[in-house]
Amino acid sequence: MxxxxxxxxxxxxxxxxxxxxxxxxxxxxxxxxxxxxxxxxxxxxxxxxxxxxxxxxxxxxxxxxxxxLDIDLDLPGLSATPDDRRAELLVRHFLHRWEHNAAGDGLLLLLRSAVTHEQAAQRTREIFAAQVAPALNTDPEKAGLVSTQLLGLALTRYLLRIPAVVAMRPEEIVAAYAPAIHTVLQPPARTPQGLPPHPAPATTQTP
Amino acid sequence: MxxxxxxxxxxxxxxxxxxxxxxxxxxxxxxxxxxxxxxxxxxxxxxxxxxxxxxxxxxxxxxxxxxxLDIDLDLPGLSATPDDRRAELLVRHFLHRWEHNAAGDGLLLLLRSAVTHEQAAQRTREIFAAQVAPALNTDPEKAGLVSTQLLGLALTRYLLRIPAVVAMRPEEIVAAYAPAIHTVLQPPARTPQGLPPHPAPATTQTP
DNA sequence: GTCTATAATTCGATAGAC
DNA sequence: GTCTATCGAATTATAGAC
Incomplete structure (x- = not known):
């Protein structure tokens, strides 16, 4: 240093x-x-x-x-991107990295090791705290859920290789998945049906 | 048998x-x-x-x-559930399983093994093809992307333990994440800004 | 049915020759 | 700077005593 x-x-x-x-x-x-x-x-x-x-x-x-595990996600700057294109840009960015690197990309290496190795899991948390959260410039919860969706995509397409996800072309994924990430980035309490901002007291009913 | x-x-x-x-x-x-x-x-x-x-x-x-790896996801029947509550029901179902089982739940066991063991990955594909896709009663691509979102949640909350995701209470996750799953389940080509159903020819530009 | 003893590999790590 | 030789420990799996 x-x-x-x-x-x-x-x-x-x-x-x-x-x-x-x-x-x-x-x-x-x-x-x-x-x-x-x-x-x-x-x-x-x-x-x-x-x-x-x-x-x-x-x-x-x-x-x-x-x-x-010295990984740089090389995230694009999003501050100049209008809100409704950020999700699309994010998905396209990661797909571009992964498709041109197959199993060699740093994030896939990180993911595969982090699931069973605590040291790698710690690095994953550090990398997302230091790179993803600031790049999204939103609150931690939204950044966490966006990370959840992006890591989920890496998981099912490249590690688990679920056929339906593998079969999709990159642009199909962008079209179908980016809106979901956009939804998480939206301000909450949009409550069309009147869902309370404060959740119901403690009704954790069993299914 | x-x-x-x-x-x-x-x-x-x-x-x-x-x-x-x-x-x-x-x-x-x-x-x-x-x-x-x-x-x-x-x-x-x-x-x-x-x-x-x-x-x-x-x-x-x-x-x-x-x-x-003989796992039963025990998915609830969704055919009688109105479309706009299916996502909510799904998220709540899985959170209920995981929260009351911590590291012992079958899906987490499946996930942790499948990432590095091909036999377990194969079982994961079989289980999702046999249980998730039919329960959702939608096309394979949507079922695959919903699985991506649900597995992503298990990944970041229980395996990687990303702090912002761990800190959320179950009902907060339902409120913030179910709408994103609902978005994936929506019919596509809703194109508010005129995004073409057929993606642009081949403009895979580099970021 | 349960355990002891051991075979046969394989691993991470070290010491030292050239 | 590179490789040979080897140590000590741990693993899966097997054979057999009780």
Whole structure:
């Protein structure tokens, strides 16, 4: 985090290729198999080096995951976007990332690891708090529900591969799904039938 | 699947307790740690028996998972529900299940395992095709997107535990999220601003 | 029916030669 | 900087005693 030595900027010459190859292979394997399902040896074989090199460069499997989870969602600025186009822009942005990256995208890697690994889940929370919520510029609850819908889409289309969702073309998803995200972003209490802003006292009836 | 011997119906006397205890412990562990993160020995210890018994009763870890994945979503009948209350009923139904079961619910177990285990993913697809799609009584695409929204909610609230989603009370989620599901269930081509039913030719511009 | 003992792998991690 | 060799622990699964 502190300022690096100035004279070291152009020094990146040796073995950075190996380091990058390890990280790229690690991202592929973590994204495909999750943390527990990935082995250091498989990553090393994929990178074309010995598995002891992975330990030498990254210290441990957990630290390698930590390096692989350095994800930038690269969200587009939405402040200049009219309210009724934000949802559409969001869905198109993520679909574009995922379709052109398949299993390699950072968010899918994050998701696959986060479901069973607490360290990755913590990173997911940090990333959404630091990137999604501010970009949406709305209250936390709406940002959370929008994230819910976007992560749900990644889940069913790329991880679970539910056939009906996989079969849809990107523009079909935008047309059918963006309005739902738009609905969450709308101000609440639109109560057409008179639903109370304060929910009914405590009628948690059992179905 | 074939009819069992008739005289065997009341015969369930011995060691069925052990068998059930193993299955219950297996569900807890698979739900909490996924397939790869769960060990036969931990399940056996939880059930208070030796790990060799698990093998004796279920043959292998994969077959034990298969038994644990026998999930009934127990969806309510929606055919008698007016269109504009279906989304609300769905969200309330699943929240009720999850809130009263925490990590023990079958759908959360299914989800946690399916993300990294292909056998569980296949079961997830089967369960949604057999239970959710028919219950919604709509076209496959809408059923798929509603499943996306419901699974997304389970994901962010119970598995990833995104703070803003965790903090919401069930009735707040119903009020804020059901309208979004209702939007997906609406007939399309409502095009208020004249969005073409056929998407623009091929303008997949890069953000 | 239940448990002990063990086989056969595989993993993450370390030490050291070149 | 890279690889060989190996350790110690943990895993699934099997065989057999009681």
């Amino acid at each position: 502190a300022a690096p030595e100035p004279a070291q900027a152009p020094a990146a010459r040796r073995s950075d290729h190996t380091r990058a190859a390890i990280l790229a292979a690690a991202r592929r394997h973590f994204a495909a198999y999750g943390f527990e399902g990935t082995t250091i040896r498989a990553i090393a074989a994929d990178a074309g080096i010995d598995h002891s090199m992975v330990m030498r460069y990254y210290g441990s499997k957990a630290r390698l995951l930590d390096a692989a | 074939a009819a069992p011997e008739p005289a065997q119906a009341p015969a369930a006397r011995r060691s069925d307790h052990t068998r059930a205890a193993i299955l219950a412990a297996a569900r807890r562990h698979f739900a909490a740690y996924g397939f790869e993160g769960t060990t036969i020995r931990a399940i056996a210890a939880d059930a208070g028996i030796d790990h060799s018994m698990v093998m004796r009763y279920y043959g292998s870890k994969a077959r034990l998972l298969d038994a644990a």
